[in-house]
Amino acid sequence: MRTEVIVVGAGPTGLMLAYELTLAGIPVVVMEKQLTHSTQSRAGGLQPRTAEVLDLRGLLEPLLAQEPSENTTGGHFATLPVELDCRPWRTRYPHPVNVAQVRLEAHLERLLGEQGVPVLRGHEVTAVAQDAEGVTAQWHADGASDGGEVRGRYLVACDGGHSTVRRLLGVPFPGRERRMSAVAADLTLASRSETVPTERKHFSQYTRSAGGFHAILHPIGPDLYRLLFGKLSGEGPDRETPVSPDEVREALRAVYGPDTELGELRAASRFGDAVRQVERYREGRVLFAGDAAHIHMPIGGQGVNLGVQDAVNLGWKLAGTIHGWAPAGLLDSYHEERHPVAARVLRHTRAQAVIMNPGRDEELGTVRELVTELLRLPDTNRYVSGLMSGLDLRYPGVGPRLIDVDLTTEDGPTRASRLLHTGRGLLLSLDGRRRSVGHRSDRVEHVMAKTDEDVDGAGALLIRPDGYLAWTDTDGTPLDTALARWFG
Known part of the structure; x- marks a missing residue:
């Protein structure tokens, strides 16, 4: 073959x-x-930048058509009780997308x-x-x-x-070997106590510790839950040991009480914190x-x-x-x-693994309190939301990601992301001036468009297939230099 x-x-x-x-x-x-x-x-779920990347290829819309994402809560950092706000990053997906x-x-x-x-x-x-x-x-x-x-x-x-x-x-x-062992499981419940969540909330509201275990239990579908749990000691079997229903039952009863009973264990695996x-x-x-x-x-x-x-x-x-x-x-x-x-x-x-501190060590508890206060500051929240979502990513010598602005082209209204569905590079002229990509038309498309939104103050942009700006007419660099650098 x-x-x-x-x-x-x-x-x-x-x-x-x-x-x-x-x-x-x-x-x-x-x-x-x-x-x-x-x-x-x-x-x-998908972080906002992952959602944007899938949108660049027209892959997200069919997924959302099958099952619309109803998530309206922000992401989290180390399960701390502060929603990460991605709106300052000018994204169409300010919350993680439930796919x-x-x-x-x-x-x-x-x-x-x-x-x-x-x-x-x-x-x-x-x-x-x-x-x-x-x-x-x-x-x-x-x-x-x-x-x-x-x-x-x-x-x-x-x-x-x-x-x-x-x-x-x-x-x-x-790197570093794992220092803890935990389990991720998809399951149904035969019965549940009042401590079991029944609706989607911010991730911080799902964390609990009791009976020597830490756990995160949250709904992922009709009558279906995802459970993450481990012993507070960090001890646990190696990765290859199958997860048994009895092991899951023990954790559920310890953290959520005897009224919470396992129904069906659909799937389960082990993970650690190796880096x-x-x-x-x-x-x-x-x-x-x-x-x-x-x-x-x-x-x-x-x-x-x-x-x-x-x-x-x-x-x-x-x-x-x-x-x-x-x-x-x-x-x-x-x-x-x-x-x-x-x-x-x-x-x-x-x-985050340190800050999550499932054992609620008193000293680390003070760190959690301080970081929680910092996350409530707009500038800190913006920084961390960009870090966790991937929206702040900027490669050396390359501009930021393309903002998915509304455009009007010769073919009618569209969005910037839809012009990258082909997987090729894009030369986008917003100032009415036609430009040439030379012999590179098989790998770079040239589109004339208009927009009422600001795109980094530029009248023309060269966008790589992965959605990052390779050049704008404000760079002071000739267009052909950027074309040759990225597209031969």
Whole structure:
């Protein structure tokens, strides 16, 4: 089997990357060792920047049409009782969007299937070898006595925190071991006490501790709950030990009383607070993205936020490299831009793990009180909301994200995000002046438009496919210089 890019892992990162490459006309094969879809909700929502990125490709609207997001509460930092306000960031999604990770994955896999992209489930990669021309991955099919191999020009490992590709290549994964063990479970309740929440609230109102356990129990659907729990001591079985119904029953009774009884345990898994990151996101013709490149304590949808943006940052750069128009260094800029972003998330998730303080240590309690007061200050809240949502992201030498303003083009009213559905770059002229993209019309579209909203005071903007400003007419840099830098 031959292709251009082998994507290992069919989680949100791998599927989003496969979609980006397909949009750019790059043949891709996705290999996933799990035979069936996970039914666990995992991340229960999308951060505002993730929602914007999906909007850039027209992917969010169909998801919201299936199940509109009714969330009107802001995000949280370390479960502290202050809503994070994203409105100062001029986003259409000032609150986290209630789209579960499992729904996003199913939607992306369905779209890839419609495009004829192979998502080979039950195919576990057993060996990876690369040379000057490409990468060969050997695989073994679930339930079969043998397997085969696939050859591509590049391979991208999106196969999670316990990445097989990373292990096969001997790539170090430095960081800190986990210091606690906890459980995430989707379940129904046969009965419940008055302490069990029945409606969506700010996340801080779901946290409880009692009987030697800490827990967060919140509704995620009709009669369906998501429970996060662990012992206050931090002790617990290793990741591979199955979560038993009796274990869940013990935690429910300890925290929510004997009147709260488990109904059905739908899905459950263990997690910890280990923090790790690969030193380089590119090893020759193998690249790393999502949890294969970085892991942290799962809190606030940060994993999905990072992974989806890894994919959208890498996709167009890898496509340009394969098509042959990428300027020197474009593919390496994936590491240069995304590695510091993940490092920052690892730092603030570590800080949150300390501040959350489920044991309510008296000294850490005073820290919680102080940080809570600080979050009530508008400037602090804006800073932290930008940090948690990803809306504040700005790469070195690149402008901020494009604000999704309302526009009027020659074809009628639209939004800025809809002009990026093709996955190409965009030259947007708002001053009535036509400009040229030269021979790059296959990778950059030029659109004339008008708007009543301010777009960084610019009359013209060059926007990268991932939605960040590569140039404006206020930069003092010639347009052609920016075009050559990003689009060859």
